[in-house]
Amino acid sequence: MTWPPLRDELRGLEPYGAPQLDVPVQLNVNENPYGPSPECVADIARSVAEAASTLNRYPDREFVALREALARYLSKDTPHGITPAQVWAANGSNEVMLQLLQAYAGPGRVALSFAPTYSMYPEYARDTGTQWVVGHREEDFSLDLDHARALIEEHRPAVVLLPSPNNPTGTALPHDAIAGLCEAAADGLLVVDEAYGEFRRAGVPSALELLPEHRNLVVTRTMSKAFALAGARLGYLAADPALCDGIRVVRLPYHLSAVTQAVALAALRHERELLGKVDELRDERDALVGWLREQGHEVAESDANFVLFGRFRDRHAVWQGLLDRGVIVRETGPDGWLRVSVGTPDETKTFELALSQVTEEVA
The missing domain is CATH 3.40.640.10 (Type I PLP-dependent aspartate aminotransferase-like (Major domain))
Incomplete structure (x- = not known):
């Protein structure tokens, strides 16, 4: 018998999980960037x-x-x-x-x-x-x-x-x-x-x-x-x-x-103060959507605190290029697309600068 005696349909599978990497700007798991007051x-x-x-x-x-x-x-x-x-x-x-x-x-x-x-x-x-x-x-x-x-x-x-x-x-x-x-x-x-x-x-x-x-x-x-x-x-x-x-x-x-x-x-x-940041994140999301489109990217309409954007011939190269610049996003969704969580204004600026540099290199 193969050890350990795992269920057959589970053999060879990897556990679920987004990469947990220590980088300055973490925009890959849709967290709220603002902690509790x-x-x-x-x-x-x-x-x-x-x-x-x-x-x-x-x-x-x-x-x-x-x-x-x-x-x-x-x-x-x-x-x-x-x-x-x-x-x-x-x-x-x-x-x-x-x-x-x-x-x-x-x-x-x-x-x-x-x-x-x-x-x-x-x-x-x-x-x-x-x-x-x-x-x-x-x-x-x-x-x-x-x-x-x-x-x-x-x-x-x-x-x-x-x-x-x-x-x-x-x-x-x-x-x-x-x-x-x-x-x-x-x-x-x-x-x-x-x-x-x-x-x-x-x-x-x-x-x-x-x-x-x-x-x-x-x-x-x-x-x-x-x-x-x-x-x-x-x-x-x-x-x-x-x-x-x-x-x-x-x-x-x-x-x-x-x-x-x-x-x-x-x-x-503390509902009122915690949800008060939601309005700020909505505004930041909508501004990010506008910026991505101005740069020529396709962007899915979003009602969430993240944005799906693309399309890239080699999305992994774009993902890696962002990571090399201290920004992590999520490599998920249809081929050619990436997902970025909405962060603070400073995090968004860092992401935008990094993406501009990466797309010039990858293109």
């Missing part, structure tokens, strides 16, 4: 210290206070409001997605999405023994709804995964597309992944507004991006309470630590 940091420290005094006890398994706070926050994005019974949270939206597939997909069932899209989705399917089916997006990275409906009709997926804004393209889904696909996938779940939802442009609504009309709709969010809490690992969803109850069956005992709950609650108390 000193006031928020102090509140987190006090909250963690309080939680530390009870670490001999298990945390609140149902994280009631956190679900109440998240429901209040999400209710601002929908006239219908969100109740705590509709909210579930886990260690990052990655674990939220994995739990969804553990509960509602699995062997003999299908998960479906449309490429290019988030590279972890097929891994969730693989890890839960779910068949993975992927369709395609249009040249402008929008969805062809006829193609999407036909694929859903053919495969009858248990779960459809649709990020909005899409990663790595930044493309948002209109309400009519979400509603139509909810109806097409009525026998399963339609998961709208709004990890970057807070960065959407004015007038682009959240899928949360559609929850009362579609019991099979799930909307996921994260505190990693807009709340600048990538290191805290807190993701969450809003859905029909019955769907949340199903996840309870597969969740690990006490999966959210007392410390995680304390940190998330403290950050939510």
Whole structure:
């Protein structure tokens, strides 16, 4: 027998992960470049210290206070409001997605999405023994709804995964597309992944507004991006309470630590100041899109805190040239494209200068 006795379908695979390199300008993993304010940091420290005094006890398994706070926050994005019974949270939206597939997909069932899209989705399917089916997006990275409906009709997926804004393209889904696909996938779940939802442009609504009309709709969010809490690992969803109850069956005992709950609650108390940077990042994104287009690059429309741009004959050479100048971006998406996270104004200037130099050399 081959050692170690790994599952056959996992042999030879590399673990997921973007390069973690110590470079001056890190624009490859869509982090918020602005850390929590000193006031928020102090509140987190006090909250963690309080939680530390009870670490001999298990945390609140149902994280009631956190679900109440998240429901209040999400209710601002929908006239219908969100109740705590509709909210579930886990260690990052990655674990939220994995739990969804553990509960509602699995062997003999299908998960479906449309490429290019988030590279972890097929891994969730693989890890839960779910068949993975992927369709395609249009040249402008929008969805062809006829193609999407036909694929859903053919495969009858248990779960459809649709990020909005899409990663790595930044493309948002209109309400009519979400509603139509909810109806097409009525026998399963339609998961709208709004990890970057807070960065959407004015007038682009959240899928949360559609929850009362579609019991099979799930909307996921994260505190990693807009709340600048990538290191805290807190993701969450809003859905029909019955769907949340199903996840309870597969969740690990006490999966959210007392410390995680304390940190998330403290950050939510500082919502206004943390989200205040979102407007700045939107403006920085739009300016970056304009600059890239002025330089002759193709740029995907973005409602996120990153921009997909190209097309390069040798994108790896461009990526390496940027890295050599102290700037790391992400080599992802369709061939010929690169993705850059929105940073501070100084980071953006450094990126723009480096890209100008690299494209002159590579061209």
